[in-house]
Amino acid sequence: MRVVVQKYGGSSVADTEKIKKVAARVVETRKRGLAVVVVVSAMGKTTDQLLARAREISPSPSRRELDMLLSCGERTSMALLSMAVSELGYQAISLTGSQSGILTNDRHSGARIIEVRPFRVQDELEAGRIVIVAGFQGVSYKREVTTLGRGGSDTTAVALAGALGAEYCEICSDVDGVYTADPRVVDSAELLKSISHEAMLELAAHGAKVLHAECIEFARKSQVALYARATFGDAAGGTRIDRPEEVGELDVAGVAGTKQLVRLRASGERSMDRMLAAAAEASLPVLHLDADHEIADLWFSLSDVPDWASVREQLLDQVQVEEGCGAVSVAGDFFGRNAAKLAKTRSVAAGVGVRLKAMATSPLRATLFCAEEDVDTLTQALHRAFRE
Amino acid sequence: MRVVVQKYGGSSVADTEKIKKVAARVVETRKRGLAVVVVVSAMGKTTDQLLARAREISPSPSRRELDMLLSCGERTSMALLSMAVSELGYQAISLTGSQSGILTNDRHSGARIIEVRPFRVQDELEAGRIVIVAGFQGVSYKREVTTLGRGGSDTTAVALAGALGAEYCEICSDVDGVYTADPRVVDSAELLKSISHEAMLELAAHGAKVLHAECIEFARKSQVALYARATFGDAAGGTRIDRPEEVGELDVAGVAGTKQLVRLRASGERSMDRMLAAAAEASLPVLHLDADHEIADLWFSLSDVPDWASVREQLLDQVQVEEGCGAVSVAGDFFGRNAAKLAKTRSVAAGVGVRLKAMATSPLRATLFCAEEDVDTLTQALHRAFRE
Numbered sequence: 001m002r003v004v005v006q007k008y009g010g011s012s013v014a015d016t017e018k019i020k021k022v023a024a025r026v027v028e029t030r031k032r033g034l035a036v037v038v039v040v041s042a043m044g045k046t047t048d049q050l051l052a053r054a055r056e057i058s059p060s061p062s063r064r065e066l067d068m069l070l071s072c073g074e075r076t077s078m079a080l081l082s083m084a085v086s087e088l089g090y091q092a093i094s095l096t097g098s099q100s101g102i103l104t105n106d107r108h109s110g111a112r113i114i115e116v117r118p119f120r121v122q123d124e125l126e127a128g129r130i131v132i133v134a135g136f137q138g139v140s141y142k143r144e145v146t147t148l149g150r151g152g153s154d155t156t157a158v159a160l161a162g163a164l165g166a167e168y169c170e171i172c173s174d175v176d177g178v179y180t181a182d183p184r185v186v187d188s189a190e191l192l193k194s195i196s197h198e199a200m201l202e203l204a205a206h207g208a209k210v211l212h213a214e215c216i217e218f219a220r221k222s223q224v225a226l227y228a229r230a231t232f233g234d235a236a237g238g239t240r241i242d243r244p245e246e247v248g249e250l251d252v253a254g255v256a257g258t259k260q261l262v263r264l265r266a267s268g269e270r271s272m273d274r275m276l277a278a279a280a281e282a283s284l285p286v287l288h289l290d291a292d293h294e295i296a297d298l299w300f301s302l303s304d305v306p307d308w309a310s311v312r313e314q315l316l317d318q319v320q321v322e323e324g325c326g327a328v329s330v331a332g333d334f335f336g337r338n339a340a341k342l343a344k345t346r347s348v349a350a351g352v353g354v355r356l357k358a359m360a361t362s363p364l365r366a367t368l369f370c371a372e373e374d375v376d377t378l379t380q381a382l383h384r385a386f387r388e
Numbered sequence: 389m390r391v392v393v394q395k396y397g398g399s400s401v402a403d404t405e406k407i408k409k410v411a412a413r414v415v416e417t418r419k420r421g422l423a424v425v426v427v428v429s430a431m432g433k434t435t436d437q438l439l440a441r442a443r444e445i446s447p448s449p450s451r452r453e454l455d456m457l458l459s460c461g462e463r464t465s466m467a468l469l470s471m472a473v474s475e476l477g478y479q480a481i482s483l484t485g486s487q488s489g490i491l492t493n494d495r496h497s498g499a500r501i502i503e504v505r506p507f508r509v510q511d512e513l514e515a516g517r518i519v520i521v522a523g524f525q526g527v528s529y530k531r532e533v534t535t536l537g538r539g540g541s542d543t544t545a546v547a548l549a550g551a552l553g554a555e556y557c558e559i560c561s562d563v564d565g566v567y568t569a570d571p572r573v574v575d576s577a578e579l580l581k582s583i584s585h586e587a588m589l590e591l592a593a594h595g596a597k598v599l600h601a602e603c604i605e606f607a608r609k610s611q612v613a614l615y616a617r618a619t620f621g622d623a624a625g626g627t628r629i630d631r632p633e634e635v636g637e638l639d640v641a642g643v644a645g646t647k648q649l650v651r652l653r654a655s656g657e658r659s660m661d662r663m664l665a666a667a668a669e670a671s672l673p674v675l676h677l678d679a680d681h682e683i684a685d686l687w688f689s690l691s692d693v694p695d696w697a698s699v700r701e702q703l704l705d706q707v708q709v710e711e712g713c714g715a716v717s718v719a720g721d722f723f724g725r726n727a728a729k730l731a732k733t734r735s736v737a738a739g740v741g742v743r744l745k746a747m748a749t750s751p752l753r754a755t756l757f758c759a760e761e762d763v764d765t766l767t768q769a770l771h772r773a774f775r776e
Contacts, residue, residue: 069467079457
């Protein structure tokens with residue numbers, strides 16, 4: 001049985017008309033003789049609307065209750081999509097994260113997939129059905145509903161693709177692939193035909209929104225080939241994300257900017273320890289940490305912290321909190337190890353009058369931290385300097 | 389531990405402001421030293437909106453997928469209510485039908501509760517928490533999500549009250565209790581202070597919308613005292629539904645009308661058998677059956693058959709289908725055994741020019757079947773004749 005996994009984002013299933021079109025696309029794939037597993041997100045802005053309602057009730061709702069609330073979004077869209085596929089004369093069944101065997105840890109509102117036991121999915125595929133799976137959700141060993149944090153549906157899709165030994169996994173959205181920079185910020189950004197898992201991981205972790213970092217990490221580990229494609233566009237287009245030996249490494253794959261970062265700062269060894277303990281207590285996903293004997297800075301993204309209001313209260317006793325930060329990253333083949341290129345990033349920043357708060361590198365990436373309002377300017381300047 | 393169960397209907401949790409008010413009412417009860425279990429419906433018209441979306445996609449969606457879809461409504465409201473109770477400084481936890489141990493048969497979109505195993509609910513109550521349970525839903529022995537059909541949240545509440553040995557169960561809605569007839573149809577309808585389980589069961593089964601028949605049946609079997617009350621009204625008002633020895637039997641408790649009935653008719657023994665087999669196949673809940681050697685009539689309500697379009701197709705081969713029917717019932721102490729009263733109902737109908745299609749009785753009730761458009765006229769006339 002040749003299996004493919006397709007994931008459809010919220011804008012692709014925003015209303016019943018679009019759901020019908022997605023059903024047709026799914027059936028097209030089935031007609032090519034493939035067993036199809038579909039992972040869906042919540043319809044349109046459903047998740048944001050549910051979050052807004054929660055905030056009308058409580059500035060920092062319990063994460064467990066948030067998960068219970070948010071998991072409804074995907075359940076709604078998967079049931080509707082399953083009905084739409086049936087209307088086209090193909091057998092379909094929708095399965096929750098729990099029914100699909102998506103097992104997670106118990107970190108509510110940001111759980112990690114620990115294991116996938118897709119026995120029910122396999123049974124249904126063998127019975128000839130198209131299987132529609134709720135993205136973004138799983139079940140903890142305590143049998144509680146968990147959600148995976150932003151971009152979690154991508155992760156569901158890739159994790160399932162790995163567990164099922166799928167031929168490939170398609171991530172379908174309203175964006176037609178991975179660009180060298182956000183086209184809304186950089187006019188001359190170009191669509192990439194292909195990119196390695198590793199470079200994509202760097203871009204995704206640092207602001208490229210088309211794919212989520214954790215999803216790429218799963219794809220890299222299980223060696224699943226990914227396609228980022230437009231749902232209602234060229235079925236053979238988009239960007240292929242695969243092993244470097246398949247797609248090669250690009251000198252500079254792209255530039256990604258991210259806003260809404262927060263810097264926590266602690267001075268002195270003991271307060272550094274307290275800062276890390278507090279961050280662990282609040283389950284803050286660390287974007288970057290740098291420390292010397294005097295000062296430790298911990299950076300994270302507000303988009304990873306749904307209950308920031310209450311977390312902030314806890315932290316203020318222990319550390320300095322600086323909101324309104326941002327960062328721009330450049331990713332490419334050994335970019336972060338090339339001192340000449342790193343020097344050039346600094347002069348580019350200076351050239352457009354952007355004051356850097358900090359800098360950090362990995363072998364494939366350099367990240368420049370700045371004020372939130374400088375992110376777009378710096379993105380444009382770095383793209384001009386390295387990609388044009 | 390003294391336990392009470394409160395159920396809040398859709399209009400009571402229609403928006404976040406109302407959810408906050410319900411949370412305050414729940415906390416008021418908790419402050420009186422009672423352990424509180426809350427059963428919630430979906431917010432406002434959520435269920436109808438979800439159904440409308442399903443119908444945009446398919447005229448007769450699979451019942452399993454409908455259940456997956458509709459169960460989201462209650463999950464949303466319970467998570468929000470749990471957050472709102474927490475905001476007031478009380479510990480709360482929301483539990484799905486499955487987590488609450490609501491076990492049902494596997495008749496999707498109209499499942500019956502077979503057993504309640506409220507171990508988790510009890511644990512949470514003992515830990516001092518207010519437990520918020522999703523109404524209208526359960527889990528089948530196949531571990532599939534099921535829904536209970538219209539009014540199912542009332543049934544959830546009463547079944548839990550029975551299993552927990554609750555002192556009483558409150559059904560809170562935008563209606564302040566049980567009336568002698570629908571006040572929108574009969575101006576002079578009066579609020580009943582109390583009514584027996586048995587008489588209420590007859591009214592509910594035949595159109596009184598304030599409480600659902602299955603919920604009363606559960607209350608009758610487990611001898612749970614029920615109160616039908618307005619959520620935002622007099623906390624000690626409303627109607628008490630209890631054992632006849634507690635509340636007495638009324639000569640005429642009330643008049644209830646129901647529309648959207650369908651009559652199936654078969655002529656000849658073999659076609660009667662085929663009709664019943666087809667009805668069983670389609671899981672039609674029979675409202676009334678009468679048969680002689682020549683003709684069998686089977687009545688049911690469209691509100692019990694979410695996939696009527698496809699069921700209708702199957703039936704048309706076998707039987708005559710008459711849509712657009714209705715019925716008016718009068719319930720009271722041995723009303724259905726009193727020939728004089730039965731005769732009076734017929735003369736009342738004739739007096740207002742309503743042609744009866746059929747008549748049926750039980751010890752506590754008489755039901756007059758008529759055309760849908762005659763239901764209101766007949767309700768008013770019977771209320772005038774028997775209650776005023």
